[in-house]
Amino acid sequence: MTALQLLGKPVAQQLRAETETNVAALRHRGVLPGLAVVVATDNEATLWYVRSIARAADKAGVRCTVVDLGAGAGAEEIASALTLLSADEDVHGIILQTPLPPGVAADELVAHISAAKDVDGANPLSLGRLTVGQQAFAPATARAVVEILEHYEIPLAGRHVSVVGRSAVVGKPLLQLLLRRDATVTVCHSRSRPLERYTAEAEIVVAAVGRPGLVTGAHLRPGAVVVDVGTNVLDNGDLVGDVEPLSAAEVASALTPVPGGVGTVTTALLVLHTTQAALQLTEEPASARALESRTPS
Ligand SMILES: NC(=O)C1=CN([C@@H]2O[C@H](COP(=O)(O)OP(=O)(O)OC[C@H]3O[C@@H](n4cnc5c(N)ncnc54)[C@H](OP(=O)(O)O)[C@@H]3O)[C@@H](O)[C@H]2O)C=CC1
Numbered sequence: 001m002t003a004l005q006l007l008g009k010p011v012a013q014q015l016r017a018e019t020e021t022n023v024a025a026l027r028h029r030g031v032l033p034g035l036a037v038v039v040a041t042d043n044e045a046t047l048w049y050v051r052s053i054a055r056a057a058d059k060a061g062v063r064c065t066v067v068d069l070g071a072g073a074g075a076e077e078i079a080s081a082l083t084l085l086s087a088d089e090d091v092h093g094i095i096l097q098t099p100l101p102p103g104v105a106a107d108e109l110v111a112h113i114s115a116a117k118d119v120d121g122a123n124p125l126s127l128g129r130l131t132v133g134q135q136a137f138a139p140a141t142a143r144a145v146v147e148i149l150e151h152y153e154i155p156l157a158g159r160h161v162s163v164v165g166r167s168a169v170v171g172k173p174l175l176q177l178l179l180r181r182d183a184t185v186t187v188c189h190s191r192s193r194p195l196e197r198y199t200a201e202a203e204i205v206v207a208a209v210g211r212p213g214l215v216t217g218a219h220l221r222p223g224a225v226v227v228d229v230g231t232n233v234l235d236n237g238d239l240v241g242d243v244e245p246l247s248a249a250e251v252a253s254a255l256t257p258v259p260g261g262v263g264t265v266t267t268a269l270l271v272l273h274t275t276q277a278a279l280q281l282t283e284e285p286a287s288a289r290a291l292e293s294r295t296p297s
């Protein structure tokens with residue numbers, strides 16, 4: 001079997017069309033959507049990613065401000081930047097980019113991102129709300145996996161999905177998004193041995209680990225659908241996923257490529273989420289509208 005390529009581009013295009021509609025509605029209200037990306041690293045891969053978010057925002061008519069605090073920034077400085085941005089009326093979406101300087105932990109800092117502006121679902125409140133089924137932004141990457149599967153009409157209800165990786169950015173929120181769609185989910189991690197025991201039964205396998213070639217054809221059930229979240233930069237500069245594409249394509253029915261798969265959709269979703277946050281934050285309260293309609297003009 002040679003697997004079908006599940007390309008991210010058409011999925012991203014559809015999401016960009018939705019963003020465009022939102023940007024037009026915001027313009028009607030006199031609102032320019034704004035995204036702020038807080039950076040405290042000189043990691044090349046991160047800076048590349050930040051530039052690609054800024055480019056995508058710019059193309060969509062979303063103002064993107066990169067707040068570069070430098071690789072020497074301390075926790076307090078980062079926390080106060082997030083607090084200021086949370087209170088800034090011109091900012092509707094906030095992302096704190098990882099990695100952070102040594103000794104600075106992201107998990108406490110992200111609590112300073114206002115939940116309404118948490119467009120990458122980093123605040124623990126967002127993950128909690130997602131878990132109990134309340135409205136919240138999911139991390140863009142976790143949602144990208146689901147958007148790709150839905151775009152290609154791969155059913156989730158009643159299917160067994162094996163997610164490899166349990167991070168707060170991908171595995172855990174993805175578990176919630178999949179449960180909400182009635183999938184049966186296995187979440188695997190570094191202690192799930194042997195890994196194939198937990199992947200070989202699954203109709204859908206998602207790899208989000210950060211190890212090139214971890215998932216091979218030998219881990220898969222014939223006809224499985226495979227989503228590769230991994231973005232690993234090799235010494236020669238090549239970007240590869242967590243799935244060994246050649247052996248996997250022999251067994252799988254469909255596979256997302258790296259590059260050109262999940263990453264493409266992630267960036268489009270961050271921009272879409274920013275416009276959704278802007279719409280919610282600038283909505284007139286229903287009571288104010290009711291009052292207005294009673295006021296003689
Ligand atoms: N395309 C995109 O938009 C994005 C891509 N990524 C990419 O996805 C990958 C994962 O990122 P992230 O979730 O942040 O990574 P983390 O390092 O936070 O988590 C990795 C997970 O993989 C598990 N793991 C490690 N080794 C194995 C193994 N041998 N077998 C099974 N599981 C294992 C870990 O287990 P344990 O918990 O036991 O340590 C952990 O749960 C990276 O390549 C990253 O670059 C990430 C975010 C966005």
Ligand SMILES: Nc1nc(=O)c2c([nH]1)NC[C@@H]1CN(c3ccc(C(=O)N[C@@H](CCC(=O)O)C(=O)O)cc3)C=[N+]21
Nearest residue numbers: 049052098141169231239258259260261263264266267
């Ligand atoms: N809290 C958090 N959220 C993240 O979303 C997050 C993170 N941490 N840590 C690092 C990874 C990495 N990541 C990528 C996103 C898009 C592409 C992307 O757009 N890739 C394109 C182009 C790649 C190329 O051409 O080089 C593609 O795959 O086709 C890549 C990588 C988000 N990450």
